[in-house]
Amino acid sequence: MAEIAIKGVAKRFGGFTALHQVDLTISDQEFMVLLGASGCGKTTLLRIVAGLERPSQGEVWIGGRRVDHLPPRERGIAMVFQNYAVFPHLTVFENIAFGLRMKKLPQQEVERRVNRTAELMHIEQLLKRYSGQLSGGQRQRVAVARALAMEPDVILMDEPLSNLDALLRLEMRAELKGVLAASKTTTIYVTHDQVEAMSLADRIAVMHQGRIVQAASPVEVYRNPAARFVGSFIGNPPMNFIPATKAANGSWTVAGLTLPGPSLDKQKLEFAIRPEDVDAGAEGLHATVRVIEPLGPHTLVTCDVEGGLFRAILDSNASIQVGDDLRLAPKPDRIRWFDPETTNAL
């Protein structure tokens, strides 16, 4: 059992605040992805959980034990690094066995675990080689095997796939998901790649400027962004935002269209919709087509709506010309509203 609780953790480097009062609870065996652009504090948070960095304030609990004062070796964690960190002076076998030998396990047990994890990661034929004789993908496998061999309560991964080429990344992603689910460990996985995050995570914690903006299931994060940032960061192309002005109580004017919305004592709101959640029709947002990109299954149309960019994913059969005036009808249940001042969802 290894539930991870991060309570009010903050980290300051000199005058720079990398993390502001982060709270996050990760339940046992959960796969949590920390997602954010570079510099958002996700790696710092991971390193604080690992014990490689000390929080300026706050507490870290793993499996009901407070660990923030403990060195990494006493936390029951294993970590996979972005650049693999495979020891170059040891064979693959000794790399995987390294942590087991530190635990002073009997030789028989060491061999059993090394062989089992090597098999799991499909590197059993490489055990006698040195790191210099391996490809990037193979090194990554060794790094994961080394972490799994420890049979830790918690595995921490810092962008483990970002140094691999695209095809290999896809292959490793699927494999990692299977292996980690079978190993029944709690996982924290840091990435800036939203596709990776969506496909791996039980829950995604979206981070921005040292704060967790939203921590929820991938579909929830995609469908119901808690803040404007989440909508604009996740999704390719991202969510569209259009300013809305009050028409009457509970009804708002958006790009020539009047829509029912929240009843609020405000004059301005922001209307948001995913590109795939609009249909070209007779009624809708007034849009002028700027660019048309046929992508095969559908067509990406970039339009001008109220002087701002608006992207719509439309059926590839639709005959649209650059310069056309379109009416884009948003699906009513997919419309989201944001407060322009706090940028939070309503």
Place this chain on the structure above:
Amino acid sequence: MSAVAETPVAAVADARKAGDWLLIATAILLGVWVLLPIYLLIVNALSSPDQVTAFPKRFFPSFDLGSLSFFINFAGVARALWNSVLVATLTMILAIGFGAPAGYALSRFDFPGKGSFRFLVLMTRAFPLPLLALPLAVMFIRTGLDDTAIGLALVHTTLALPFAVLITFSLFSGIPVELEEAAWTLGCTRWQAFRKVILPLALPGIAASAVFAFTISWNEVFAAAVLTIENRTLTAFLLQSLGESPLYLKFAGGAALVVPALIFIFAVRKYLFAMWGIANR
């Protein structure tokens, strides 16, 4: 622009060829500059006394070991040689003992004054030894360190330390910090991670840096001549006694000094190049 474009291809090729020749000529000149004295030294050391003073010179030495064996058996040489080895070994131990931890600290930790510390390490080389020799001699006599191997080794350590610090600094910087962190997460204490991961990777370089410190002490003559009287090192001894010796003995003594130093430097050249940021093979 157009002038450049219209330059005949042949002229460009000529210019490039001339540049190549210039490069080769410079390389040869520099090679001769370094190698010729060494060549003459060795040829003369390996020739009989008559051949040293004779003219014309022979291109190949006669491999007459007479002068060398005479030199080795010369009174005091064995003792001076022993002193040199002793001082150089002490210097090596002190320089690495202090230099390697400093290099590690510089590469792994951020501390206030780090930049000035690095600069000061280099600055120690800016003071000419003759300037320091007299006050040092006075101080050594007062503390009783004069004419001892450890006293001279201390002076040589100050000469060797900047190199030891900078070589080990670049050495440790070349080892990714993630390797150490990975070792920590795999159950190592700081010291275990250093011993099991960093040290094996740094050891060849540390050995090279040690050999370099040894060579610096081996070659040093000024402090050795000023600070020792009875317990002279080989360099100081040769400076003192070979001044009036016949030419062939000077050559033999010179070779005895230069050849070991050359061999040491040759053995560790890769790491010295690495320190100076030249890609090594």
